[in-house]
Amino acid sequence: MAGMNTDLLIQLRQALLFDRLQTIPELSRTLSTSFPTIKKHLDILIEHGEVDEEDSDVSSGGRPAKRYRSRADHTHGLALYLELDAIGYRIFDAVGTLLTNGTESVPRQQPHVPALVCLIHRLLAQDPRITFLSVGVAASVENGQVFFAPDYPSLQQVDLKQTLESEFHLPVVVENDMNAAVIGFHEAYQQRQQSLIYLYLGKNGPGSGILINGQLVRGSSHFAGEISLVPQYDKATFGQRIAERSDVLNADTIDAISRLTTTFAATLNPHLLIFNSAEVTASDLEQIRTTTARYIPETHIPRLVRSNWETDYLNGLTRLGLQLQIEQPIKGTST
Known part of the structure; x- marks a missing residue:
């Protein structure tokens, strides 16, 4: 299509859908693009059924300002x-x-x-x-x-x-x-630019998702988060230490999680460490914090929270x- 900037279309879609920008001035300012160019590309999205144009309820006089929204029924x-x-x-x-x-x-x-x-x-x-x-x-x-x-x-x-x-x-x-999961938590709670680690003990072995300063960490070989292999003590890994846990976390499992929490705190220093609410109780979190404080000063321990992992x-x-x-x-x- 003549004159269409594909990159700008993607940026417009993202601004409308994720950033909830609605007006041409907002979009122009955010995307550093002229009003006419923004309007032209919005018209393309409207023509293809992706965006609706509506009159604003608020106007300073003259013609009502236009607002633009992604169409929920588009796909x-x-x-x-x-x-x-x-x-x-x-x-x-x-x-x-x-x-x-x-x-x-x-x-x-x-x-x-x-x-x-x-x-x-x-x-x-x-x-x-x-x-x-x-x-x-x-x-x-x-x-x-x-x-x-x-x-x-x-x-x-x-x-x-x-x-x-x-x-x-x-x-x-x-x-x-x-x-x-860590992307989902980040989006739901708008933890912008924060460092988050999501820890899942798992039916089939543990894993973690890592966001540093709002950016997902996959690692150089896409292996980041495979915490089951992290060595702990007595030649045992984290995965081996928690393998025999029951629904009620015992002292050994709490200690293994606390050692891993210390590792995260000392290397990545996240704001939040998120646990699956189906696996860890509020009481467990307090025990993990107390035990972690034996290994590292409490001021460096991330905030420990519970969330619905499946959601x-x-x-x-x-x-x-x-x-x-x-x-x-x-x-x-x-x-």
Whole structure:
């Protein structure tokens, strides 16, 4: 399309959807772009059904100011996450509002990819407005390929992004479960520019998601957060130390978590350390803080909080899916 700036379209989508900017002056100031250029590209988004133009209720006289909003009904997205014996999913609209969700059981011996493909086919048949997919896995992922999945051997070395894009001809993002969870928490609580670590003890082994100054940390080989391998004492790793824990955390498990908390505090010094509320009680948090204070001055211990891990996980996958969607070219054009 003549005169269209694809990068500016992406920036406009992001400003409207995530930053909630609504007027041409706001968008012009934030994006350092002239009023006419902003208006031209908004008109493109309006023409393609992505944005609505509305008269403002507030005006200083003359013609009412125009406000612009992303259209919730423009498209739908599908987020899915894989567990050992189930696949959870959420369908949401173009602004991230939940439309429907559910869980599909997976027999223990059945490979996950065929089960995932079958479920997606069924959900797409039920809702043909779905145009993008986000998938979470309890594994290390690099550019959509699973490369470290000790509890999911059928996923090992599977290029899940390419597999799904080839099958469905839709854009796909694949992310580690804890990375998605920390993104979801960050977005829900607007912890802008803060350093957060999300710690999950896990049914199938622990993991963590790390945001430093608001930026997700994947590491040089996309292995950041694999805390089960962190050595502690007596030649045992963190994963081994908590392997025999029960629903009620005992002193040994509290100590192992406290040592890991100390490691995080001394190396990354985060503002918050987030725990799954289904795994850790308020009393447990106080014991962890008290025990951690034996290893490091209390002033350096991050604030310990509890949150709903599954909600944060799905919120993170939703955010990743929406980010993927706004990066797609306008239909009929190419990047």
